[in-house]
Amino acid sequence: MKTRIYCLAVAFIFVLITASSGEAAMMTPPAEGEQGSAPSVTSPQGQGSPPAAGDQSTTSPAPDQQATTQEGTPLAKEPPPAAGGEQSVTSPAAGQQATSPEGAPLAKEPPPAAAAQGETPSATGPQGAYTATEAQQGSSSLAAEQGVGPLTLKESIGIALQKSPTVQSAQSVIKEAQYRRLSAVSDFLPQVNMQYTYTRRDRAPIIVIPPNPPRAIGTTDNYNWSTSVSQPVFTGGALINSYLLAKIGVDSAKVTLEQTKRDLVLQVKVAYYAVLTAEKGVEVAQQAVQQVESHYTVAKAFFEVGITAKNDVLQVEVELAQTRQNLIAAEHNLEVARAVFNTLMRRDINEPVRLGEALEYTPLTINMNALYDEALRERPEIKLSDLGIQSAKKEVGIAASKLFPQLSIVYTYERQGDDPSVEGSRFTRMHDWNVMGVAQWTVWDWGKAWWGVGESKARVFQAECALQQVKDAVILDVQAAALKVDEAKKNIQVADTAVSQAEEDSRINEERFKGQVGTTTDVLDSLTRLTQARTNYYSALSDYNVAKARLQRAIGSM
Numbered sequence: 001m002k003t004r005i006y007c008l009a010v011a012f013i014f015v016l017i018t019a020s021s022g023e024a025a026m027m028t029p030p031a032e033g034e035q036g037s038a039p040s041v042t043s044p045q046g047q048g049s050p051p052a053a054g055d056q057s058t059t060s061p062a063p064d065q066q067a068t069t070q071e072g073t074p075l076a077k078e079p080p081p082a083a084g085g086e087q088s089v090t091s092p093a094a095g096q097q098a099t100s101p102e103g104a105p106l107a108k109e110p111p112p113a114a115a116a117q118g119e120t121p122s123a124t125g126p127q128g129a130y131t132a133t134e135a136q137q138g139s140s141s142l143a144a145e146q147g148v149g150p151l152t153l154k155e156s157i158g159i160a161l162q163k164s165p166t167v168q169s170a171q172s173v174i175k176e177a178q179y180r181r182l183s184a185v186s187d188f189l190p191q192v193n194m195q196y197t198y199t200r201r202d203r204a205p206i207i208v209i210p211p212n213p214p215r216a217i218g219t220t221d222n223y224n225w226s227t228s229v230s231q232p233v234f235t236g237g238a239l240i241n242s243y244l245l246a247k248i249g250v251d252s253a254k255v256t257l258e259q260t261k262r263d264l265v266l267q268v269k270v271a272y273y274a275v276l277t278a279e280k281g282v283e284v285a286q287q288a289v290q291q292v293e294s295h296y297t298v299a300k301a302f303f304e305v306g307i308t309a310k311n312d313v314l315q316v317e318v319e320l321a322q323t324r325q326n327l328i329a330a331e332h333n334l335e336v337a338r339a340v341f342n343t344l345m346r347r348d349i350n351e352p353v354r355l356g357e358a359l360e361y362t363p364l365t366i367n368m369n370a371l372y373d374e375a376l377r378e379r380p381e382i383k384l385s386d387l388g389i390q391s392a393k394k395e396v397g398i399a400a401s402k403l404f405p406q407l408s409i410v411y412t413y414e415r416q417g418d419d420p421s422v423e424g425s426r427f428t429r430m431h432d433w434n435v436m437g438v439a440q441w442t443v444w445d446w447g448k449a450w451w452g453v454g455e456s457k458a459r460v461f462q463a464e465c466a467l468q469q470v471k472d473a474v475i476l477d478v479q480a481a482a483l484k485v486d487e488a489k490k491n492i493q494v495a496d497t498a499v500s501q502a503e504e505d506s507r508i509n510e511e512r513f514k515g516q517v518g519t520t521t522d523v524l525d526s527l528t529r530l531t532q533a534r535t536n537y538y539s540a541l542s543d544y545n546v547a548k549a550r551l552q553r554a555i556g557s558m
Contacts, residue, residue, distance in 0.1 A: 150356030153272050160268045163346035170257040177253040181246040187239050190231045197224045218427050219418040226414040236404030241397035252387045259380035265558050269549040271341040276359045277542040278334035285327035288531040292320045295523055312520040319524045359541040366482050371555050375478045378556030385467040392463045396456040402449035405441035481551035488544035495537035502533040
């Protein structure tokens with residue numbers, strides 16, 4: 001009996017000593033050389049490396065780890081320190097998942113890009129993965145990670161103008177016209193021609209003067225090298241008119257480049273607003289799905305308690321399927337709009353698109369007389385038509401030059417001989433030269449040159465008529481574009497009112513259904529009207545901005 005009591009006392013003392021040692025080890029601060037790093041401890045999921053031999057079973061947790069006991073049970077966190085002198089609690093390190101005292105992962109904080117834009121991803125799943133808002137609007141987070149900021153409309157236009165092959169082709173046309181002008185300049189300068197010939201006769205030429213025997217007057221091998229310089233003196237105006245015509249071609253190419261740029265700017269604006277409209281379309285479709293799902297929850301609860309019939313639930317399910325299909329179609333339309341935008345930007349067709357502007361209504365004051373004047377002054381089409389008239393007049397001058405004589409001076413230097421060095425022979429001198437004045441004049445061609453002049457004058461009249469037609473078309477274009485802006489402006493006001501009315505109508509019908517006064521059909525119809533009203537509103541905003549862009553193009557503005 002005494003022995004048993006003695007053994008129990010020894011065991012009790014040993015347990016007390018062991019417990020005291022463990023508590024002392026837990027309260028012992030780390031050594032001075034270990035302040036900067038904390039040893040890895042076992043996480044509640046079994047992750048992390050075990051402590052090294054000789055270390056205590058429990059250590060102070062790292063900033064991104066949950067402290068655990070020797071058995072793996074998470075310790076309770078210390079309460080946050082009060083202000084003034086107490087050590088602050090560090091947040092989890094980047095790249096690690098913070099856990100709750102029970103070992104469950106906590107929700108992640110939004111990434112910096114999302115936080116900067118006011119987006120707050122929601123935590124889902126046991127791993128703490130979040131679904132950002134850009135997952136619904138088109139992979140915006142990916143672009144942010146790649147360092148590509150949201151594109152403004154001005155930046156988009158600049159990129160398109162810089163990379164567009166259509167603009168580059170138009171710039172190449174300017175170079176082509178410039179080379180043609182330089183070619184016309186060369187016609188004013190002396191033209192130098194060089195010729196080297198070799199002639200082999202079957203026999204040497206001879207001359208017979210009776211009663212003398214035949215005598216050779218040439219050689220069998222004959223070499224000739226000649227150089228001529230021709231300088232036009234008078235061409236009846238053909239050279240100067242050809243040069244002016246080529247110069248007009250350079251001006252026309254430059255105006256065509258400006259026209260190409262303006263067309264591209266309009267395309268970029270339309271594509272930009274199309275992406276914004278498609279994003280709003282997806283947003284409206286998502287709202288429609290959420291509203292129908294909310295009504296489905298109410299209808300199903302009423303059915304389960306026997307308030308409504310099964311038919312009401314089936315109607316909502318059918319409508320829910322339809323709204324989900326509409327959402328899929330809206331998402332596909334958004335992808336198509338982004339693909340068109342990327343094509344204009346000369347980017348990969350599947351590259352994420354982030355736009356830095358929104359569909360907004362900005363008032364526009366329209367002065368029709370001022371718009372007409374600016375359009376007639378700035379439209380590239382009118383400038384091209386005017387240059388066309390000038391070109392036609394220069395062609396008249398070229399055609400009329402055939403009625404005048406053509407004067408030129410020709411200088412010729414010639415060397416000849418019986419060997420390739422053309423150093424003469426015993427029958428000919430080594431070289432000679434001459435200067436010749438040349439006058440060419442077609443005196444009679446049965447009126448061909450005169451009829452050509454008349455043909456060119458007819459083209460001048462046609463060009464003048466084309467200019468007037470272009471001006472009329474420009475005035476009509478400006479008028480139509482201005483009316484379209486006014487129409488879209490009024491549609492925005494109507495659509496905005498319709499959205500407010502549809503929202504109130506949907507709310508009333510939902511309350512009536514909950515109070516068993518209205519029907520499911522009333523609720524679904526009101527939701528359909530609300531979706532349509534929102535779609536009409538954003539479509540009106542898009543039409544207004546596109547109409548403004550078309551009006552700017554109509555008056556010749558970028």
